[in-house]
Amino acid sequence: MDFTRIILILAIFLASSPFFQSDALGQESDDVKKELRELRQMMEKMQQRITELEEKNKALEQQAKEREEEEEIKEEIVVKEETVVTPSAPQPQEPQSFLGKVAQAINPEISVVGIFAAAYYSLNDPVVFAEIDPQNTGVNVQEIEIGFQAVVDPYFRFDSFFPITNEGIEIEESYGTTLFSLPLNSQFRVGTMRAKFGRINQIHRHNQNFVTLPIVAAEFLGEHLNPTSIEANFLVPVPWYMELSASGGSPDVETQTFQRSPDANNIGNLLYIFHMANFFEVSDSLGVNLGASFATGSNASGPDERSNLYGADLFAKYRPLRDNPYQEFSVQSEFMWRQAETPEEELEDYGFYAEAIYRFAKRWNTGVRFDLTDTNTPVTEEDEGGEVIEQAGISQVARQEEEEEEGMLGLLGRAYRISPMLTFSPSEFSRIKLEYDYLNQNYGPDQHAVFLQFLYAIGAHGAHPY
């Protein structure tokens, strides 16, 4: 029994084993295979779809990119078109050079004025008072002035003038001016500037009427009085034009009258200048300027030695507008009186000049100037008999001493000069001037001089001061 049972079980076992069910299983596996195939096909299809989609996506992305690029290009074109479409304002021309670009970026008005003079002096070693007066017989460079002028921003303008002479380059003026409204109708200027002292000190060489600087200006103010300072001006509310100005600063100036001493670190040792200008419009044709000035500061003989300089100025111009617009007659005069302390004594000097100019045609004018300086304490003593010391070059020796001794303040004595001139201005930008100077000094021989001055101006055309 047990044996049969075992065989049965074995049979059942075997029967249930896959081996014996192979036929039935074979059918099923076929189905599976089919399904698998189908599945594989599906997967293949899906993969295809995926790759298709990927490709589509890529294409879309590319299209989007292209569109973006197109839009960018369009924008550029629009911008370009817009700039092309508005031609009403003239397009500024692109400056080619680097310097041109720099100039355009800061946009100042640039000007150059050259003054040259052919000179003849009767003395071998001529007496010359101002630094840029013609120095010798021959052809002289008087000055080459370079100017830069521009508005800085809504609040300031800035003007700079640099003269180049044989001595090198200098700062003649470089200052800012306020443009905004301030209380009391005031205006401030800060920088190095020709001080508002009298009249000629404010006039640049190329606008002056004569080749040489008046002796009084050369002696008392130097070539020009141009301290580095802060200046306040006020328009006074009176029926005529009145301007008051006050400035305080450091006297970096070439005059013995006022000089900065290295030991002076006291605010009281600075140079203070006060000026009052009045203008009266007598009629359309006639205008009169009257001014008064005062300057005080330490002088070349020491920081505690003070100089006081008083000035009075007059300018009158007659221009018959209705009758002959290019005719003009003007008179200009200045008087200065100087008190100067020195360790030894108190010096008192005075001087003045007066000039009359007649413009008889648009391009021609003529005029004459008389100028004089005198001192009651001459540095070089006059001969008691009133005889002029005629040793060769005595004034030159004295002058050299003056240059060597920084502290020397006094005048050499009395000197006067008469200068007639004739000017032809081919245009507003060039000028030829013929001038004769006769100089008389009570401490040296007379001097005769003849000048032929040439002036050229290029660049920006500055406005003419009255």
Next chain:
Amino acid sequence: MKRHTILRRLIICVALAVVSAFFMCGEAGAKVNIVTSVPDFAAIAREIGGDKVDVVSLGKGYQDPHFVDAKPVYVTKLNRADILIYNGLDLESGWLPILVTGARNSKISTLNSEGNVDASTFIANVLEVPTGPIDRSMGDVHPRGNPHYLLDPRNGIPVAKGIAAKLSEVDPENASYYDENYEKFAKLLESKIKEWDEELAPYKGTEIVSYHKNLEYLSEWAGLKEVGFIEPKPGIPPTPSHVAELIKKMKSMDVKLVIASNYYPQKTPSIIAEQTGAAFLSIPTQVEGEDGINTYFDLFDAIVGEITGALSEKKGAADHSYSGTEG
């Protein structure tokens, strides 16, 4: 001791200035203060501004606008200005900038200031803008074009419009008043231009010689043909050789009319006219250039009247070698 007092005074001055800054306030209810460089703008501004404005011109009508003296008294006028109207195109470059700087008035002191009005910006068609390189060997050439645009009356309209717009900006309360005045002015000017055009029509194409290059706009409008200038180059006075050549040219072309603004020298033009048998006209070219010319309309009534008068006389007396001179 002296030094200390000076310093003390200085400090007091500065302190006063600072303190008074706080008490300064705008003047209320006052008229708009207009300063113009030349009287033509003043005349137009008066038409537009009526009784709401005070107008003053610095240059005189009988004065060459290139060469006005920068009198200090003008600084005080500019100091009080709400609006400065100037011609621009460098006409006033020789005298106005220094006054504007001295004016210490932020309303007008820079190009960007509200009251700084360069009237040339209103003009659509500026003549003689150089296209090639220029330098001063050509005389006093204006690098941005011929500045005498108000001698074409058609340019009066945009200028008036610009002035009205500026006034409305500065004084918005009266904007409608300024607009009305502008409309009135423009309408009247348009009708006057038609009249003048008719008067000038018979003389279109007439060849003329003028003193300076300041009549270009007038000639273009009036249909006159400028065939020569008494100045050899702008701003350069006539030389004998140039005058001789001009006389020759005028004779060969049979030029009938010599015109000069009344602020130019009159002697040379009248001699040239005499020698060529042409008529010489010295015309006012700015408002107030002659007595009785008080408005922009008066100016063209006078100019057109004088030109047509001289040319009709010339026509009438064609057989005689007549040369009329008027002053």
